[in-house]
Each structure stands twice: as structure tokens, then as C-alpha cells.
Amino acid sequence: MSRPTKALIDIQALQHNFQLAQSLVPDDQCLAIVKANAYGHGAVAVAKALEPMAPAFGVACIEEADELREAGISKPVLLLEGSFSQQDIVRAAGQNYWLMLTNQQQLDSLLTASLPKPVTVWLKVDSGMHRLGIRPETVGAFYQQLKACNHVCDEIVVATHLACADELSSSFTDAQVKTFKDCVAGLNAPLSISNSSGLLAWPETRQQWNRPGYMLYGNAPFPEAHQHGDKLRHVMTLTSAVIAVRDVAVGESVGYAASWTATRPSTIATIAVGYGDGYPRQAPSGTPVIINGQRVPLVGRVSMDMITVDVTDQDSVAVGDDVVLWGQELTANEVAEWAGTIGYEILTRMPLRVPRVCT
Ligand SMILES: Cc1ncc(COP(=O)(O)O)c(C=O)c1O
Structure with a gap:
């Protein structure tokens, strides 16, 4: 028998989530963001499952796009950080990768490139996040140069990215939308603003192109x-099993650094999952873990390959019992909060050691 630790990937849930995203923009398009190995879920499996419904995919870099092409994905792939060299631009044109154009250097490189066929370009505007993109007052000049370039496809999407759309009471999103809409007025270009939080919660950010990522994996x-x-x-269920059960007496400690000590006669179950499997090492004692459908508290430090939980209050826990670290009943967001991080990070960090099993 193999080690029981697995990430189950629910393909129907993934497709449901894409359809939910699409239902919010019934007349517009959703590009499925599958960067960082589809937020840890497995980019090829995710893209294959979404290819019948998504018109295009989004990744961070050309290596991620190549992985999709090599696996037989034929839909366009948007490179969210654009080109890093003129070679990338040539390759993008040949492979139907779409380039996000974010600065003057990328424009110069594009205008002087010799391409096998025209390339699709999205123009990224910095509307207030101040991370990537051209200044709003330069949009007209960039756009006209791209329009005049005969190896740039005619339709140029003008895009921006939101910094605070996950904070539902923040006024920052409205300010970004205003800055963006003011600078694109009169261009008659298709627009793209929303990520998951924009699409879900900020109707004015829903445009011709939308870029949901995290929500596709089932977390708000x-x-x-x-x-x-x-x-x-929830798309990913991280599962494992109990591999040992022992009694510890009052005053005995558990795990590295002896950080947890029994204050009553306790039963401790050991589970075959640790930070080497993407379970966050920062998760403190008390973080919930599900055994046989019941929540039990983590106790002691998370090791590389194992964790320990207090099952004293359970009727019977035995070697081989099923364990869920996160999934529909205990979300990655909730575990991440215990660990002082966000669900994005714990999903994206899921290492290759954990087999992804599509269900
Ligand atoms: C430019 C861009 N668009 C869309 C997304 C998707 O964001 P989310 O996962 O919050 O939906 C990202 C992710 O960081 C991004 O960088």
C-alpha cells in the first residue's frame, strides 16, 4: 500500500466554479488563471478540465505556458507578466500566447521584433496598485503605437489589476476603477479589470474579459x-490517514521542542502529513483536523512528514482511519488563518511529493 497522503482534485467542483464565474458575466469572457501549477492543483489536469469551457488561460510566465502546450492544450494562454526577452515575443507569436505589455521596454522589444505571425497584446495599466503597468496618462500613446504596429493583432485588450477588492468595505477599488475608466475613455477597446474578488463582489469591475483564479479552486x-x-x-481535499495511536500521561510532551504537554491523560494520533506535504508548519496547537468526520485539535509542532492530534475525546480512533486536512468541511482558508497566512499560499505551496488524484 502507498502512503495515504493525497490531494484529491474534484474536477466537477472546478467546472462548477468556472460556470459560476461565467454566470456572473453571461455576455462576456472569463480567462481561467492557472499559474503556479493552477494554485497547486496541477495545471495540466485543471486546464484540460476547463478547456471545453474557457476561451483562454492565464499564467505568469512562458515556461508555464509551454507546459500547457506540451500537454496538448491548444487554447490561447495569456502571459500575465508579459515578455522577458525578444525570444519570448517570437515564441508567443508562434504558440498563440498572448502578451501582457506592461512597460516601455516590452513595447520597444515588441515593435522591433520580427515575428512569424501577429501576436495578441493586452495593455496593462497601473490604476493604483503600483506593481506593474503603464501610467494612466500614457495609455493613449501606447495604445496608438500598438495599433499602428502591423505584427500586433487588431484587438488590444486594456487591463488593470485590483489591489484591495478582497476588502469589501474598502474604497480603493472604486478609486482604481475610476482611474482606469477615465484613462481608457474614447479608446473603444475591450477591457479587463476583475480577478476573483472583483468578479464576485464588484459588479463595475466585470468587463469584456475577466480573470478569475482563486475562486476557480473553490475558495472565496x-x-x-x-x-x-x-x-x-472546494476543489482540493488534502487527505491522509492515522499511522499511530498512543496514550500519553499528564506531564508528558509531544513532538519537536516538546511544545505541547498533556494536562490530562491523553490519546494522541499521528498522521502521515507534514510541512513536506504542504501542511503549514506555522499551524499552532488547536488547528482543526478532521478524523472520521470529526474535528480534533492539532497538538505540538508540525514535522516534515507527520503531525500529531489529540483524539482523547473521540470514541475510537485507530491506525488507518481517514483524515482530512482541508476540503469542503474545513476550508484551506480556515487552516491558513490558523497558520497566519492565506489560503492562496497553502494551496500554491503544495509540493510535488503529494500525488494529485482527480476524482
Ligand atoms: C494580473 C492577474 N490577474 C488575475 C489574477 C487572479 O487573481 P485571483 O486568484 O485573486 O482571482 C492574478 C493573480 O494574482 C493576477 O496577477
Whole structure:
């Protein structure tokens, strides 16, 4: 028998979540963001499952796009950080990768490139996040140069990215939308603003092109209950099993650094999952873990390959019992909060050691 630790990937849930995203923009398009190995879920499996419904995919870099092409994915792939060299631009044109154009250097490189066929370009505007993109007052000049270039495809999407859309009471998103809409007025170009939180919660950010990522994997990007976010279905279930059960007496400690000590006669179950499997090392004692459908608290430090939980209050726990670290009943967001991080990080960090099993 193999080690029981696995990430089950629910393909129907993934497709449901894409359809939910699409239902919010019935007349417009959603590009599925599958960067960082589809937020840890497995980019090829995710893209194959979404290819019948998604018109295009989004990744961070050309290596991620190549992985999709090599696996037989034929839909366009947007490179969210654009080109890093003129070679990337040539390759993008040949492979139907779309380039996000974010600065003057990328424009110069594009205008002087010799391409096998025209390339699709999205123009990224910095509307207030101040991370990537051209200044709003330069949009007209960039856009006209791209329009005049005969190896740039005619339709140029003008895009921006939101910094605070996961904070539902922040006024920052409205300010970004205004800055963006003011600078594109009169261009008659298709627009793209929304990520998951924009799409779910900020109707004015829904445009001709939308770029949902995190929501596709079944987690809402904000902590509060939300009419659309609550309909998402968790895609990854991280499962394992109990591999040892022992009694510890009052005063005995458990795990590295002896950081947890029994204050009552306790039963401790050891589970075959640790930070080497993407379970966050920062998760403190008390973090919930599900054994046989019941929540039990983590106790002691997370090791590389194992964790320990207190099952004293359970009727019977035995070697081989099923364990869920996160999934529909205990979300990655909730575990991440215990560990002082966000669900994005713990999903994306899921290492290759954990087999992804599509269900
Ligand atoms: C430019 C861009 N668009 C869309 C996304 C998807 O964001 P989310 O996963 O919050 O939906 C990202 C992710 O960071 C991004 O960088």
C-alpha cells in the first residue's frame, strides 16, 4: 500500500466554479488563471478540465505556458507578466500566447521584433496598485503605437489589476476603477479589470474579459459570507490517514521542542502529513483536523512528514482511519488563518511529493 497522503482534485467542483464565474458575466469572457501549477492543483489536469469551457488561460510566465502546450492544450494562454526577452515575443507569436505589455521596454522589444505571425497584446495599466503597468496618462500613446504596429493583432485588450477588492468595505477599488475608466475613455477597446474578488463582489469591475483564479479552486477570496462566494465548491481535499495511536500521561510532551504537554491523560494520533506535504508548519496547537468526520485539535509542532492530534475525546480512533486536512468541511482558508497566512499560499505551496488524484 502507498502512503495515504493525497490531494484529491474534484474536477466537477472546478467546472462548477468556472460556470459560476461565467454566470456572473453571461455576455462576456472569463480567462481561467492557472499559474503556479493552477494554485497547486496541477495545471495540466485543471486546464484540460476547463478547456471545453474557457476561451483562454492565464499564467505568469512562458515556461508555464509551454507546459500547457506540451500537454496538448491548444487554447490561447495569456502571459500575465508579459515578455522577458525578444525570444519570448517570437515564441508567443508562434504558440498563440498572448502578451501582457506592461512597460516601455516590452513595447520597444515588441515593435522591433520580427515575428512569424501577429501576436495578441493586452495593455496593462497601473490604476493604483503600483506593481506593474503603464501610467494612466500614457495609455493613449501606447495604445496608438500598438495599433499602428502591423505584427500586433487588431484587438488590444486594456487591463488593470485590483489591489484591495478582497476588502469589501474598502474604497480603493472604486478609486482604481475610476482611474482606469477615465484613462481608457474614447479608446473603444475591450477591457479587463476583475480577478476573483472583483468578479464576485464588484459588479463595475466585470468587463469584456475577466480573470478569475482563486475562486476557480473553490475558495472565496474574502473572509465574510457572500452570496456568490458561498456557492463555490472546494476543489482540493488534502487527505491522509492515522499511522499511530498512543496514550500519553499528564506531564508528558509531544513532538519537536516538546511544545505541547498533556494536562490530562491523553490519546494522541499521528498522521502521515507534514510541512513536506504542504501542511503549514506555522499551524499552532488547536488547528482543526478532521478524523472520521470529526474535528480534533492539532497538538505540538508540525514535522516534515507527520503531525500529531489529540483524539482523547473521540470514541475510537485507530491506525488507518481517514483524515482530512482541508476540503469542503474545513476550508484551506480556515487552516491558513490558523497558520497566519492565506489560503492562496497553502494551496500554491503544495509540493510535488503529494500525488494529485482527480476524482
Ligand atoms: C494580473 C492577474 N490577474 C488575475 C489574477 C487572479 O487573481 P485571483 O486568484 O485573486 O482571482 C492574478 C493573480 O494574482 C493576477 O496577477
